[in-house]
Amino acid sequence: MAKWFLSMAAAGMAFGGAAFAQEEVVEPLTEPPVAELGDCKLYDSAPEMPDPKEATADDRAATITAIKDYQASLNVYRDCLNVIAENEELEVEERQAALKEFNRTVKVETDMVEDWQKFSKKYDKANK
Incomplete structure (x- = not known):
């Protein structure tokens, strides 16, 4: 009886293994970068500000988090751009x-901060 059980278990594992081998492995999809120069890639876009008249405190907090996350991504991207800009072995x-791409990201960040300030003032006024 034990031999029969073991042989059935082994057969089940063999068939299960064959079925498992036929399963297709699906790679996770990755979004294309929103900006790219050489090996430097930026995958995040500046967050959009919610409607200050309809935003909740949670929306406001989520926007702050999104801004900080975006700024962290910008810092990594800019560090990479600096490596290129400072490499004297590369073509001018x-x-x-x-350098131009670095400056573009500074403009995008400045615009985002200005949008945040406008949002924050309107949000505070709407929620007094």
Whole structure:
């Protein structure tokens, strides 16, 4: 009886293994970068501000978190751009492109902070 049980268990494992081997492995989808220069990639976009008249305290807190996360991503991206911009072995055009992209990200961040300030003032006024 024990031999029969063991042989059935072994057969089940063999068939189960064969079925498992036929399963297709699905790789997780990754979004394309929103900005890319050389090996430097930025995957996040600046967060949009919610409607200050309809936003809740949770919406406001989530926006602050999204801003901080985006700024952290920008810092990593800019560090990479700095490596390109400061590499004197590269062509001048490549280094200038990295500097131009760095400056573009500063503008995007500045605009985002200004949008946050406008949102925050309107939010505070709407929630007094």
